[in-house]
Amino acid sequence: MHKDATRGRTEVSDHDQLLVIVDxxxxxxDGESVRIAKDVLSAGAEAKICLPEGPEEFSRALARRGSRRPVLLGDDHALLRAVTLLHRERDLAEGALSLVPIGAPEALEVAHALGVPSSTPAAARAALEGAVRRLDLLVDDSDGVVLGDLLVPAVPVPAPAAPSVWGTCRSLVRTLVPPAVRTHPLRVEADGVLLADVDAPLEALTARSVAGTAEVTVRPPAAPPRRATAHTLTVSGPDFRYRADGRLTGPVRRRTWTVRAGAWGLRLPRV
Incomplete structure (x- = not known):
């Protein structure tokens, strides 16, 4: 290493050069958290700060990162966007991503479940000094990716009750009369093994990738859940929607997800 006479700072190696993409x-x-993260990162490495105005600029910045390590300042959607772009470029195996989580708590559930610190300074330090952990990925047949939980079919998020007498009445009715269980005629196959079929509708199924396989749970009405592990999960039936990493997709009539073990890297605190 040597001193850069024009900037008066120590020049760092390519490994320590960062591309900080601020969603x-x-x-x-949360501009204050963004400022704190930029200060910590710039103090520990040579950081090029990129401020994209939308998804297209975000994509171009990531594609032109060169040898710089990408650090994202944003929420689960920013992380999912980056992983999706790198997957479609077939560039996930190279390097790793870092995330400094900035956003509402409900928009950071995936990041925290993956082990990203909730504190802005701690997450920025992990981006500088942490270790790369290889993580599994669920990839579907439309080239979409799932980092965390998959829910089929998607359960609608109930709207908050109106702050009025009618809202109070509806809440009372829901308390006294339990809602009817909704079922869905779906065919579910895990590695070709039939877990459910359209003639025996189910309430829902969930899946997530763990240790190189997908853990699948099928929930029939009025019966214990059925569980299986598989490398490939196929769901088919009448038009259905699904929720993956908090995002709603569909309707579709058939979708297959395949587990890619250790497909991508995320820099996390050393243990």
């Missing part, structure tokens, strides 16, 4: 939602929602 526009993070800039709007």
């Amino acid at each position: 526009p939602v993070a800039r709007r929602s």
Whole structure:
């Protein structure tokens, strides 16, 4: 290493050069956390700060990262966008991503479940000094990816009750009369083994990748859940929607997910 006479700082290796991509939602929602993260990162490495205004600029910045390590300042959507782009470029195996989580708690559930610290300074330090952990990925037949939980079919998020007498009445009715269980005629196959079929509708199924396989749970009405592990999961039936990493997709009539073990890297605190 040597001193850069024009900047008066120590020049660092390519490994320590960062591309810090600040998601526009993070800039709007919590500018102070963005400032703290940039200060910590710039103090520990040579950091090029990129402020994309939208998804297209975000994609171009990531594609032109060169040898710089990408560090995302944003929420689960920013992380999912980056992993999806790198997967479609077939570039996930090289290097690793870092995330400094900035956003509402409900928009950071995936990041925290993966082990990203909730504290801005701690997450920034992990981006500088942490270790790369290889993580599994669920990849579907439309080239979409799932980092965390998959829910089929998607369960609608109930709207908050109106702050009025009618809202109070509806809440009372829901308390006295339990809602009817909704079922869905879906065919579910795990590695070709039939777990459910359209003639025996189910309430829902969940899946997530763990240790190189997908853990699948099928929930029939009025019966214990059925569980299986598989490398490939196929769901088919009448038009259905599904929720993956908090995002709603569909309707579709058939979708297959395949586990890619250790497909991507995320820099996390050393243990």
